[in-house]
Amino acid sequence: MDSMISKEGNSPYSKLSLEQAEKRRTIRVASNRPVVMKVNESTVFATMTDFSKHGLGFIAMYQVDPNDTVEVHFDIPVKNGFKSFLFSAQVKHCIDLFDKNHIGVRLNIDENEYSQLFDRIIAS
Secondary structure, X not given: OOOEEOOOOOOOOOOEEHHHHOOOOOOOEEEEEEEEEEEOOEEEEEEEEEEOOXXXXXXXXXXXXXXXXXXXXXXXXXXXXXXXXXXXXXXXXXXXXXXXXXXXXXXXXXXXXHHXXXXXXXXX
């Protein structure tokens, strides 16, 4: 029997199985990078858990609604220090993991620009 992720309320993620939560359109690369998100007027500290050619995943102690727009800030190490990134992103899902949430977003940037960013993240 599948383990279940339960979420109270009217969320489309109530009683979502782990198997369903792990379905991916593309391969994801694991990450453990700190990020800052701006949600409305709140600053949210999170950890990037994974990324793919289509978006990013985070763990945060904050709940957002699908289709919300958030700002995502993070740094990537480069030869002479760090390069900072700031993007607008659309929330695709927010899955309750009991004491925190897994937030999946799709960045609102040009596909070619994101492809270059994706390659930089993998290299770091």
